[in-house]
Amino acid sequence: MNKKILIVTAVLYGLVMLSSCKKYLDVKPDDKFLESQLFSSKVGIESVLNSIYLQLPNSPLYGENLSTTAVELFAQQYNYSASAYSAFSYYNFNDPSVVPVIDTIWSSSYNTIVNINKLIANLAVYPGVVSKAESDIIAGEAYALRAMLHFDLLRLYGPVYSTHPQVSAIPYYTVATPDAQPFLNAADVMVKILADLHTAEGLLAADPIITLGKQEVLQNDGNDFLRFRNLRMNFYAVKALEARVQLYAGNNAAALAAAQNVINSGAALFPWSDPVAVNAGGNSDKVFSSEIVFALQNLNMYSQFDATFVSANSVLAPSDFRLQETYEVQTGEGVNDYRYRSQWGGVLYGIMRQFLKYTDVTDQTKTFRYMQPMLRMSEMYYIAAESETDPALALGYLNTVRYNRGLSNLPDGTDINAELLKEYRKEFYGEGQLFFYYKRTNASMIPDGSGMDDYSFQYMRDSYYVVPHPQY
Numbered sequence: 001m002n003k004k005i006l007i008v009t010a011v012l013y014g015l016v017m018l019s020s021c022k023k024y025l026d027v028k029p030d031d032k033f034l035e036s037q038l039f040s041s042k043v044g045i046e047s048v049l050n051s052i053y054l055q056l057p058n059s060p061l062y063g064e065n066l067s068t069t070a071v072e073l074f075a076q077q078y079n080y081s082a083s084a085y086s087a088f089s090y091y092n093f094n095d096p097s098v099v100p101v102i103d104t105i106w107s108s109s110y111n112t113i114v115n116i117n118k119l120i121a122n123l124a125v126y127p128g129v130v131s132k133a134e135s136d137i138i139a140g141e142a143y144a145l146r147a148m149l150h151f152d153l154l155r156l157y158g159p160v161y162s163t164h165p166q167v168s169a170i171p172y173y174t175v176a177t178p179d180a181q182p183f184l185n186a187a188d189v190m191v192k193i194l195a196d197l198h199t200a201e202g203l204l205a206a207d208p209i210i211t212l213g214k215q216e217v218l219q220n221d222g223n224d225f226l227r228f229r230n231l232r233m234n235f236y237a238v239k240a241l242e243a244r245v246q247l248y249a250g251n252n253a254a255a256l257a258a259a260q261n262v263i264n265s266g267a268a269l270f271p272w273s274d275p276v277a278v279n280a281g282g283n284s285d286k287v288f289s290s291e292i293v294f295a296l297q298n299l300n301m302y303s304q305f306d307a308t309f310v311s312a313n314s315v316l317a318p319s320d321f322r323l324q325e326t327y328e329v330q331t332g333e334g335v336n337d338y339r340y341r342s343q344w345g346g347v348l349y350g351i352m353r354q355f356l357k358y359t360d361v362t363d364q365t366k367t368f369r370y371m372q373p374m375l376r377m378s379e380m381y382y383i384a385a386e387s388e389t390d391p392a393l394a395l396g397y398l399n400t401v402r403y404n405r406g407l408s409n410l411p412d413g414t415d416i417n418a419e420l421l422k423e424y425r426k427e428f429y430g431e432g433q434l435f436f437y438y439k440r441t442n443a444s445m446i447p448d449g450s451g452m453d454d455y456s457f458q459y460m461r462d463s464y465y466v467v468p469h470p471q472y
Contacts, residue, residue, distance in 0.1 A: 039126040057298035060108035067432040075435035076449040084314040091464040103470040116146045117176040140203030141233040147196035155436045158186045200238045207235040236266040237294035240375040243383045256387035259380040270377045272404040289368030291377040298372040305358040317352035336406040439465045
């Protein structure tokens with residue numbers, strides 16, 4: 001089966017997914033009748049958007065493959081020397097253990113995009129079912145989620161953007177159609193991503209997270225559907241995603257402006273985490289939840305975590321040498337780093353420490369219990385530090401994060417990019433961002449996750465950075 005047929009299959013499957021969701025069991029199976037039933041009621045429209053959010057943290061997407069497993073293995077985050085996952089770390093994309101994973105990321109992403117496009121289209125077909133204000137918010141979230149999924153497809157399956165923006169990358173779906181869309185080059189995909197984000201920003205101009213301007217909107221603003229805005233693609237999440245996209249595209253000035261928007265306007269909404277809460281023991285806030293601009297509600301988080309980091313035959317963890325090197329434990333940095341202290345546990349098998357970021361929070365009153373981080377305030381500071389042309393201001397952004405991680409300020413003259421690399425390695429464990437950092441910067445060698453000394457590196461090439469499209 002060729003690539004175009006594969007996409008058509010994904011699209012058709014996505015159309016079926018709407019009718020197979022449990023929320024729609026009492027609806028007649030005819031597609032057009034189904035759509036009229038769904039989109040002629042406020043509850044139906046809201047349920048469609050909610051079902052999209054429920055798809056995102058499933059294992060094929062951000063529940064595992066795009067957060068804790070596949071992309072982290074590509075980034076050499078774990079000791080793979082005796083692991084069932086070793087083919088991922090060797091970039092053996094044709095291995096039988098790897099092929100199903102990269103195939104399902106592709107198909108699940110496009111399935112979700114289809115459902116998003118159905119929602120966007122039907123908001124126009126059935127106007128007035130929800131208020132104009134709510135319709136704008138729903139559409140704004142949908143456009144931004146569509147941009148996010150296409151962006152991650154581009155980052156994974158597309159070329160190294162900094163060197164080959166004109167190389168064929170992925171299709172960009174803006175309509176829910178069974179007709180295969182053409183593969184676009186990476187630069188053209190980037191234009192469409194930014195266009196969707198611009199549309200989303202306009203639609204979310206009256207997001208309650210802006211208009212209410214207070215922390216309570218992240219918990220309950222009196223409207224059940226519009227509460228917990230940090231668990232939805234809110235206005236500041238759109239700007240944060242724009243900053244990430246613009247930096248990847250090499251548009252540093254635009255990336256800085258978007259990051260500064262979130263830093264300056266969102267500071268009161270997304271404050272730095274309290275060190276006491278972060279280091280509080282069994283129910284500690286290991287995800288630093290107050291700083292998360294956008295998270296998914298992953299109800300399978302702890303079963304997924306257990307299967308990968310606790311009870312698996314091949315538990316994922318870095319070598320203890322590599323972990324201590326990452327957090328600079330030997331220099332004393334790691335002893336004070338809140339991330340190292342709260343997110344890493346006792347030694348496994350005498351050589352590795354257990355990753356704890358997503359261990360179960362048994363206190364069910366904790367609002368962060370199932371939060372899957374997607375966009376953080378710290379990343380905005382990293383983007384600002386990398387994009388800022390004034391060295392003093394750049395260092396200030398970087399030192400702000402370090403201070404809020406229990407670390408001392410770096411002096412004038414610090415190599416900002418070298419320190420940013422260290423920060424990406426520490427900050428985003430289990431969140432799937434490090435591989436994309438390496439790809440964006442076209443790193444020629446990266447630390448080997450199984451390394452036992454300072455000279456263990458994985459030497460990279462373009463073919464390691466470009467995951468192949470599914471082949472049948």
